[in-house]
Amino acid sequence: MKKFELTSEFITNIFGTKLFRIKALVEFGDVKAGDLGGYIEKEENLDHDGNAWVCGDAWVYGDAEVCGNARVYGNAEVYGNARVCGNARVYGDAEVYGNARVCGNARVYGDAEVCGDAWVCGDAWVYGDAEVCGDAEVYGNARVYGDADYAYAHGFGSVNRTTTFFRLKDGGVGVRCGCFYGTLQEFRDKVRETHRETKKAKEYLMLADLMELRFKEGNEDGKNN
Numbered sequence: 001m002k003k004f005e006l007t008s009e010f011i012t013n014i015f016g017t018k019l020f021r022i023k024a025l026v027e028f029g030d031v032k033a034g035d036l037g038g039y040i041e042k043e044e045n046l047d048h049d050g051n052a053w054v055c056g057d058a059w060v061y062g063d064a065e066v067c068g069n070a071r072v073y074g075n076a077e078v079y080g081n082a083r084v085c086g087n088a089r090v091y092g093d094a095e096v097y098g099n100a101r102v103c104g105n106a107r108v109y110g111d112a113e114v115c116g117d118a119w120v121c122g123d124a125w126v127y128g129d130a131e132v133c134g135d136a137e138v139y140g141n142a143r144v145y146g147d148a149d150y151a152y153a154h155g156f157g158s159v160n161r162t163t164t165f166f167r168l169k170d171g172g173v174g175v176r177c178g179c180f181y182g183t184l185q186e187f188r189d190k191v192r193e194t195h196r197e198t199k200k201a202k203e204y205l206m207l208a209d210l211m212e213l214r215f216k217e218g219n220e221d222g223k224n225n
Contacts, residue, residue, distance in 0.1 A: 003028055003048050004037065017041055019059055029053065029069070038073065052085075064097070072111075072153075082114075082171055092127075100132075102129040112144075125169070135162040137176040151214060156203055165205075165211040173215050175208075 006020040013019060019039035024031045029051035031037075038058035044059040046053070047067035054060050056073040064082045066072050072084055074091040081099045084090050088102045092109040096102055100114045105123045110127040114120050116148055118132045124142035126132055132144060136152040143148045144190075150166035163177040165184070175187040182190070188208050195201035 001026070001048070002043075006043065007036070007041070011039055013059065013061065017061055019061055022046065022054065024053075058091075062097075068103075070102075076109075078117075081181075088120075094127075098133075100206065124166075137162070137164045137183050138166050139164075139176045140174055141169045142174055143169045151211060153207055156200070156207065163207065165215070167215065173211065184212055 003026050004022045004024050007023050009021040009158045010018045012051060014037055019041050021039055022037040024033055024035045027033050031053055038054040038056055040054055041061035047065065050067060051067045051069045054066055058072045058074060058076045060066055060072055060078045062079040064078045064080060066078065066084045068085040070084045070086060070088045070190055072078055072090045076090045076092060076094045078084055078090060078096045080097040082096045084096060084102045086103040088104060088106045090096055090108045094108045094110060094112045096108060096114045098115040099117045100112060101119045106120045106122065107122045108114055108120060108126045111129050112126045113131045114126060116133040117135050119137045120126050120132060122140040124138045124140065126138060126144045128145040129143045130146050130149065132138055132150060134152065135154060136150060138144055141218055150164065152162055152164040154162045156163055161178050166174050168174045174185040175182060175184055180190055188205060191201050191204040
């Protein structure tokens with residue numbers, strides 16, 4: 001059963017694509033039948049299952065999809081092949097595009113951008129003027145307010161994987177590397193356990209030291225401002 005329809009009201013974006021205002025056909029979540037939502041290009045942009053919704057002046061277009069219980073609202077834009085799912089929220093003037101994924105309970109807002117093949121998942125917050133792009137993976141309790149709150153390195157390990165380091169809400173540093181997610185110290189412990197005294201271990205540990213210094217300097221710079 002369809003939960004929404006495209007109305008005749010539309011706007012045209014800078015690419016010349018028509019985006020249509022949506023209207024709820026049934027009640028779901030906190031949305032009532034007859035409520036008007038935001039703008040999407042086609043029905044495939046918003047899942048008819050779950051409580052996912054696009055509202056306010058938000059735009060979703062291209063092959064992007066909003067599904068699960070996710071919400072996109074405010075002046076946010078989601079486009080390209082991006083996915084916003086789970087209980088994620090994208091709002092404010094935020095943009096999510098490319099092959100990016102925002103999932104779990106993640107929040108992307110303010111003037112933030114998530115793009116490329118980046119993932120923002122778990123309870124992560126990306127906001128302010130932050131840009132999370134490339135192959136970066138921001139997970140768990142991450143708090144990325146600006147570019148200084150995360151960094152990633154590609155080409156390490158046996159499969160040349162990308163390792164992402166990011167600020168946590170408690171002020172610590174989190175790490176996402178393959179299936180691993182944990183604190184900087186837990187990352188060091190896992191590296192020593194898995195790679196012992198190998199060259200890979202030394203590279204990862206040097207990288208961890210570099211990132212510890214980077215984020216520590218970020219704190220000191222913030223205190224000096």
